[in-house]
Amino acid sequence: MSSSVIDFLATEARFGARNYEPVGVVLSRGEGVWVWDTEGNRYLDCLSAYSAVSQGHCHPKILAAMVEQAHRLTLTSRAFHNDQLAPFYEEIAALTGSHKVLPMNSGAEAVESAIKSVRKWGYEVKGVPDGQAEIIVCANNFHGRTLGVVGFSTDPETRTHFGPFAPGFKIIPFGDAAALEEAITPNTVAFLVEPIQGEAGVIIPPVGYFTKVRELCTANNVMLVLDEIQTGLGRTGKLLAEQHEGIEADVTLLGKALSGGFYPVSAVLSNNEVLGTLRPGQHGSTFGGNPLACAVARAAMRVLIEEGMIENAAKQGARFLEGLKDIRANTIREVRGRGLMLAVELHPEAGRARRYCEALQGKGILAKDTHEHTIRIAPPLVITSDQVDWALERFATTLTQDLS
Ligand SMILES: *Cc1c(COP(=O)(O)O)cnc(C)c1O
Secondary structure (H helix, E strand, C coil): CCHHHHHHHHHHHHHCCCCCCCCCCCEEEEEECEEEECCCCEEEECCHHHHCCCCCECCHHHHHHHHHHHHHCCCCCCCCCCCCHHHHHHHHHHHHCCCEEEEECCHHHHHHHHHHHHHHHHHHHHCCCCCCCEEEEECCCCCCCCHHHHCCCCCHHHHCCCCCCCCCEEEECCCCHHHHHHHCCCCEEEEEECCCECCCCCECCCCCHHHHHHHHHHHCCCEEEEECCCCCCCCCCCCCCHHHHCCCCCEEEECHHHHCCCCCCEEEEECHHHHHCCCCCCCCCCCCCCHHHHHHHHHHHHHHHHCCHHHHHHHHHHHHHHHHHHCCCCCEEEEEEECCEEEEEECHHHCCHHHHHHHHHHCCEECEEECCCEEEECCCCCCCHHHHHHHHHHHHHHHCCCCC
8 A cells, every 4th residue: 555545544534524434445536437546556336436426437428518517507596597407307307207306416305305295295285184294114224314314214323322313204124015004004194115225235125015015005195205316217227216116106216326426416206296285485405406416417317318328237237147146156145136236145154245345356346345244236337248247257256265
């Protein structure tokens, strides 16, 4: 390690809140699926900033849109109209088949905004008595880090000593439609759920789960809120993960790849009723819907479609999954994934996943461990067959080692 690397790490440790434990690499440049550290070493990015960089690092067309817009107009606040918001609405609504759009910045803000909106809908449209609205969520969920959201997390690390928390949330097991049926009451306004639980370790629910969930929500007038902040925009090989199940959410949350990693942009997409309850002065964000964000998001959506990234995610995801399944290693307990949202779960005896991620780093691959024993793999959607094969060779040699 050169002195410059030690300096970056030591300075971060000295001044920064230690709320992350990053892998010991300092990145300074990215292009497509590749990133380079300060010493010029190249790595295949198998995290894509938790799927925010799905379009590949520094995509030239998104970059051009950002620079062009930054020269013209960056922020007006919503006190005035800007000429990027209307086309952004039109394009995201057309792409996703949504009726109403609420632009925000981070993913957690989109989740918070959805919670506020479905509660308001519950009181003003469904007729739930004021203050009684219930929202059902799943165990092992990840919906962000704000106070409202961590209050219904089931991860002790996420919650401990951050309370008191807001009431009104009921937690049920993920993938269990019977539990949902049992939990719904006349005061239930929404079921908030990830199509695939990403942070929990890429947990895919049983076949038919979401069909049953959709039926239950419709039958009980409960809004189905799908958090597609990670699964959406092509990550799983379809535009939205809900399409694998042939269902449609009432409210869909997008973030991360909505900007291709250039800028925080998120959105709540809904039917007419839910976002229709918001009136001037009842919700807002200084940066939400700003012209720079809208221009970036428009370009990010455009390249995703024009450059066939969603189809490529399906194709390369299948190739990656098959290749991982073909690796014969005693360390591997299970390989799972959909599209380019993949995970290798190790046997507990194989040692911590972080050790394997460090070994992969030495071979030119950056992947991220999650929950001790799982390696998550989510490269940019622009990855090629040759690059998948290149990665698979390195996964094979790493996973056949014993690093316990
Ligand atoms: C990342 C993520 C969030 C939170 O997004 P931030 O931009 O980090 O606030 C919420 N839900 C899911 C499913 C996510 O993956």
